[in-house]
Amino acid sequence: EHxxxxxxxxxxxxxxxxxxxxPEDTxxxxxxLEWEIxxxxxxxxxxxxIDVHGDGLPEGTHVKPDRIIRSLTELMPAR
Structure with a gap:
């Protein structure tokens, strides 16, 4: 705790x-959207x-993520 x-x-x-x-490595x-984007x-x-339900960005939001995923597995390399 800090x-x-x-x-x-x-x-x-x-x-x-x-x-x-x-930040360039993070x-x-x-x-x-507010806290983590x-x-x-x-x-x-x-x-x-992470848009787990696939609902898309809320209407009227000004926050624009760099990327949108549905699951963390989308970040894993293809095998």
């Missing part, structure tokens, strides 16, 4: 610092939205 968390930018900055990576994957994108992090 006293801060998503969607605060310092949560992402802290994680990247601890891992020794920058992906954020999640199902919350919009906030990390402000820092230059590649952000992937």
């Amino acid at each position: 006293g801060f968390g998503k969607p605060e930018e310092r949560a992402y900055l802290h994680a990247m610092e601890r891992l020794g990576v920058g 992906w954020m994957i999640g199902d919350n 919009e906030a990390p994108q402000r820092l230059g992090i590649y952000s992937i939205w």
Whole structure:
């Protein structure tokens, strides 16, 4: 516990610092458009939205994920 968390930018900055990576080497994957897509994108992090139900982006949203998937398995290399 650090006293801060998503969607605060310092949560992402802290994680990247601890891992020794920058935003250009970081992906954020999640199902919350505000916390896991919009906030990390402000820092230059590649952000992937999981649309598990296949409903698509909510009408009127201004958030534009870098990629949309239905399952984490879509990120695995083809065999």
